[in-house]
Amino acid sequence: MSETARPKGGVDLQRRDMPTQDAAARVHNFEEVALGYTVELAMAEARRCLDCKRPNCVTGCPVSVNIPGFIRELAAGNLEGARAAIRETNLLPAVCGRVCPQEHQCEALCNLNKRGASVAIGRLERFVADWCALHEVVGAQTAPAEPVAASGKSVGIVGSGPAGLACASDLLKQGHAVTIYEALDEPGGVLIYGIPEFRLPKDIVRREIGEIRRMGAQIICDFLVGRTATLAELREEHDALFIATGAGLPWFLDIPGEDLVGVMSANEYLTRVNLLRAYDKRANTPVPKPRRVAVIGAGNVAMDAARTAKRLGAREVSIVYRRSRAEAPARHEELEHAEEEGIRFQFLTQPVEYLGNDEGRLTALRCRRMELGEPDERGRPRPVEVADSEFDIPVDLAILAIGQSPNPMIKDTTPEIEVSRRGTLVVEPETLATNLPGVFAGGDAVTGQATVILAMGAGRTAAAGIAAWLSQAT
């Protein structure tokens, strides 16, 4: 690893593939699908980076990771330095390297992308984080060199997903005391209860949360804000609050038959499997073991549910989506992995009714074919029904993954807080302050379901807003 040379002259346009578990084997286990780069592959990939004068890649990253900087350190064999460079702005590199939609963010704007071979930034980020964890390079770069003096201020954070964690980390670095309140029994938000083990091993999330604990964050679980204490009560205990409660309220289709046994939200399915570890024989969480499953939707959540069902032994798993593959919102890698695993895709298909038997159990999904019409307000082609095109897909489990909005708990128990018509919290964009003094909000609770890295970015923006507010409020 002493090699420091970078390509002179010729540009290497061969993006290094990341080894993955064979599809035939992996559909029978919950182990991680993508195995990560070896040292050799990582070094070879790192050396492809041109260390551009104008690193457009950085503009594509919502938290502006110093991409050429960390790759430079990596190529020079300084992994600790590489990790430190990433962690200046990204608290959870092992997570983001795995789940960021890089093809729309950093890698989309990489200068090599024009030539069809962007640097595999996400994979390198993951490699750096994993290597450092394996070699126990922990904490060294996270704890400030000199302990900062305690500010005497305390901040309460509601929700322990990426937004809450990122905010906590930044505030701790400035000497503020931080208490995180989490409703579920383990911190991490969607990283723990939503994204499955085979895509994001929970040990990695726990490791990264462990670092935030070591920095001094107090995390209180089993605490549902709104019920265990109201926002107003917490506000009295802390000098400021940050609401990072995510977008956990699942949408339903509102078509006939939705109350049949065998229709459930992806949240319910994934929570049973991930948080309650239904895949683990020792845990006694019931989870349906159907033969035929239809997952409605084509985002990351849908792919996760479909691939989970496959691993739990379903013979046939279909994704039912009303637009075409090109519009599917999932990360490209997840779509490809799902296809490799034998998930069937029914594109341009809209469910219109759930059919059941006389025992109230789902037996089939009645669907209609669609075609793409005029673009909608977001520029995506609008699906239009094809006349007389109804057909039934026989299934015993239908999983809904058609989107979700913020949980109304905070709004319902804090009527004075301002929310939009969509139920998202309204904030001042620069500081993420809500209309209540000293109360800030960010992440999916403000944007609706977005991404891990955007939520983290919001956590950091809020931390800056809160710090400024605390210094004024003396």
Add this chain to the structure above:
Amino acid sequence: MYRIVERRQLVPDTHLLVVEAPHVARKVQAGQFIILRPHDEGERIPLSVADWDRDAGTVTSVFLEAGASTMQLAKLQPGDTLPTYMGPLGTVAEVERVGTVVCCGGCYGIGALLPIVRAHKEAGNEVICILEAHSSWLLYWVDRHREVADQVHVVTSDGSAGDKGLSFDILQQRFDAGQPIDAIHAIGCTFMMERNSLAALAKQTPIRITLNPVMVDGTGMCGGCRCVVNGERKFACVDGPEFDGREVDWTALVERRKSYRAQEIASLQQYESRGFLGSSAAVETLGERDE
């Protein structure tokens, strides 16, 4: 970790559970519930709160051995700890000064009813309790209800204690006799709550019932607890669990529960052989496991 202060059998298959959980004890009110896990690998089980001590920071529930998780819970001893104890959850029981209130409890609902009875007394109502069980040896907490309520009626299906019949019969008698009933509360099996709700509907009397669908998170995140009330989709864990029984779509609920018929039959056979119906909760809650 939350320490168990007390766990003992009240009557066969039904246990008292007192847990040290100051965060819940501080805030809890009548009608609310908690979610616990019996051990690290265990599933999340919702239980209604039957009592609490704010000073000691303890919370009490009465639970019935319905399946694997509640059976494991029944094995725990004072001093053991629970990894999860979350709450208080759900809305607070709707209690106002209305006049005369009839409170019906059956099964674990006899325990869960007590805070509601108390709240109605505190609100200044005349409270009549109807406690139902299949047999005398399944009755508990009758004295505790007597301490609070103005009148306590006991009914058993086999007539071994109090009147023979169901809470519905006593309720109907009161209606028929034209005795005042300004509001009703009922906690127990779905069958009891449905029947009493239909009686209340006929007399246009408000009735609050506590639904107990399968729950996972208890925070409004999974939708597993959805039910139809007044034509709208509600999540029982956050919008309820208490609803107006006249507005609940019982047919939809019962339809959804038809899938548990095999277990209901099994449980009925148990009734024949053991002399009591396993428990309403066990009947309707078995299932979902081995499909």
